[in-house]
Amino acid sequence: MTIDEWLENALRDADRRELPSLRPLLEGLAKSTAALRAADWNLDLSGELPDTPPEHVR
Amino acid sequence: MFAEPAGGLGAPKSRSEEGGTLAELSRALHARSLSSEAVTERCLARIAEQDRSINAFITVLDNEARSQARAADHEIAAGRYRGPLHGVPISLKDLIDLRGTPTSAASRVRRGHVAARDAVVSARLRAAGAVFIGKTNLHEFALGTTNEDSAYGPVHHPLDHSRSPGGSSGGSAAAILAEMCYASIGSDTGGSIRIPSAACGLVGLKPAFGEIPIDGVVPLSSTLDHIGPLCRSVEDAAILHQMLAGNSNPAPITARELRGLRLGIPRRYFLALLDPEIAARFDEACTRLTTAGVMLDDVTIPHAADAPTIYMHVALPEAAAFHAHTLDTRPEEYTPNVRLRLEMARYILGEDYVRAMRGRDVLIREVSAALHGRDGLLLPTLPVPAVKIGAATVSVGASEEPVRAITLRQTQTFNITGHPAITMPCGRTPDGLPAGAQLVGMHTLDLLAVASAIEQVLDAS
Numbered sequence: 001m002t003i004d005e006w007l008e009n010a011l012r013d014a015d016r017r018e019l020p021s022l023r024p025l026l027e028g029l030a031k032s033t034a035a036l037r038a039a040d041w042n043l044d045l046s047g048e049l050p051d052t053p054p055e056h057v058r
Numbered sequence: 059m060f061a062e063p064a065g066g067l068g069a070p071k072s073r074s075e076e077g078g079t080l081a082e083l084s085r086a087l088h089a090r091s092l093s094s095e096a097v098t099e100r101c102l103a104r105i106a107e108q109d110r111s112i113n114a115f116i117t118v119l120d121n122e123a124r125s126q127a128r129a130a131d132h133e134i135a136a137g138r139y140r141g142p143l144h145g146v147p148i149s150l151k152d153l154i155d156l157r158g159t160p161t162s163a164a165s166r167v168r169r170g171h172v173a174a175r176d177a178v179v180s181a182r183l184r185a186a187g188a189v190f191i192g193k194t195n196l197h198e199f200a201l202g203t204t205n206e207d208s209a210y211g212p213v214h215h216p217l218d219h220s221r222s223p224g225g226s227s228g229g230s231a232a233a234i235l236a237e238m239c240y241a242s243i244g245s246d247t248g249g250s251i252r253i254p255s256a257a258c259g260l261v262g263l264k265p266a267f268g269e270i271p272i273d274g275v276v277p278l279s280s281t282l283d284h285i286g287p288l289c290r291s292v293e294d295a296a297i298l299h300q301m302l303a304g305n306s307n308p309a310p311i312t313a314r315e316l317r318g319l320r321l322g323i324p325r326r327y328f329l330a331l332l333d334p335e336i337a338a339r340f341d342e343a344c345t346r347l348t349t350a351g352v353m354l355d356d357v358t359i360p361h362a363a364d365a366p367t368i369y370m371h372v373a374l375p376e377a378a379a380f381h382a383h384t385l386d387t388r389p390e391e392y393t394p395n396v397r398l399r400l401e402m403a404r405y406i407l408g409e410d411y412v413r414a415m416r417g418r419d420v421l422i423r424e425v426s427a428a429l430h431g432r433d434g435l436l437l438p439t440l441p442v443p444a445v446k447i448g449a450a451t452v453s454v455g456a457s458e459e460p461v462r463a464i465t466l467r468q469t470q471t472f473n474i475t476g477h478p479a480i481t482m483p484c485g486r487t488p489d490g491l492p493a494g495a496q497l498v499g500m501h502t503l504d505l506l507a508v509a510s511a512i513e514q515v516l517d518a519s
Contacts, residue, residue, distance in 0.1 A: 025402040
């Protein structure tokens with residue numbers, strides 16, 4: 001699930017639960033989660049797996 | 059024995075004053091030049107005089123404290139001295155169980171709760187003969203750094219009632235500063251011992267992760283929660299730490315030789331966003347340390363700027379797991395801000411928690427690498443002086459920063475990594491508000507030995 005999809009679902013759910021005050025918090029959380037997913041320690045399976053993890057992950 | 063009431067912005071209290079620190083009181087009680095009963099009565103009188111305006115306590119244990127103090131005096135007189143906490147009035151943050159008393163966690167959600175047994179740390183303090191004077195106010199469920207969101211109302215800074223003493227262990231810090239007790243036991247998940255200790259000019263120790271049992275303590279985040287002391291000196295912190303860790307016969311900490319100590323300054327990130335007066339006090343302390351023969355050099359923790367997002371994605375889901383049932387069944391019993399943060403936490407995905415835990419491993423390695431070959435890392439504890447109650451943001455130089463983010467900025471990294479960290483007083487701003495310096499190490503007892511060496515140099519301004 002992309003961040004945009006996640007945020008859209010979360011906002012819709014917060015509205016359904018009558019928690020409109022959650023909206024700015026969720027928008028802030030989305031930015032934080034985007035930063036987390038962009039961090040250089042994350043490994044994914046879209047390319048060749050490295051023989052060894054990067055130095056700072058070991 | 060006591061300084062004058064701390065109702066205004068007075069000069070820093072001298073730690074050499076008789077009875078000023080827990081250790082000094084302890085020696086006087088052992089020598090029977092003071093009685094626990096008299097000291098306890100003075101603390102209770104301070105609470106009666108001051109706490110209507112400070113609001114540090116949720117529960118005051120008048121009768122129990124008097125009874126414990128009398129028992130301590132009788133035992134000491136009979137030659138049955140239990141050790142350095144015997145007869146010393148202390149308080150507990152009100153998320154630590156003490157048998158027969160409520161553990162409110164500053165929340166209406168906990169209304170009606172009475173602890174059936176002591177938390178492990180309470181039992182250890184009880185066995186050591188401590189006098190439990192009361193349970194202190196906190197940010198509800200420890201989920202905040204200002205103490206404003208409490209079912210019992212905000213805690214006010216004893217030096218300036220318009221300001222927060224910091225949090226979440228704000229009642230603990232305010233109670234010590236206002237001389238209502240000699241020490242307090244708090245919890246620290248992102249800085250909740252060190253932040254209020256720094257804001258109130260005290261010593262606050264977050265031991266290494268897992269050193270102190272958390273059984274019987276209302277959790278916030280099980281992989282980040284730490285228990286530790288707030289007090290007036292490194293010597294006090296060492297006594298309390300060893301007692302909390304289960305050592306009933308604590309050895310005195312031998313201060314390291316100042317000359318030749320090697321401390322790393324993690325300048326990038328940790329010195330990048332500071333109130334100018336906090337920065338000035340820290341720079342002055344560094345100059346004094348260098349003059350005393352301490353070697354300071356810059357170190358880098360490459361992923362330090364990622365700490366807030368890692369922290370958020372670990373702490374919040376763990377908190378949400380504890381609160382899911384009561385959020386679903388009694389949401390109106392939370393204070394609005396705390397409820398919203400917990401509800402937000404429920405939207406964090408499992409895959410992002412895992413990413414954060416991987417980032418945590420990176421930070422652990424980087425902090426350990428920064429400590430390699432050094433006796434500690436030194437940095438300001440809190441980037442700003444005590445903040446105004448009700449403020450959402452605070453000015454830091456030319457920028458306006460959210461209070462929550464700026465107050466957690468210097469401390470949360472070491473909850474993520476689990477390294478022990480201690481804050482010590484580091485002078486005051488021209489307005490008389492305290493600044494703190496934080497020392498981080500690999501092992502708590504080694505950290506305390508270094509802290510003991512630099513404590514007086516840090517606060518010489």
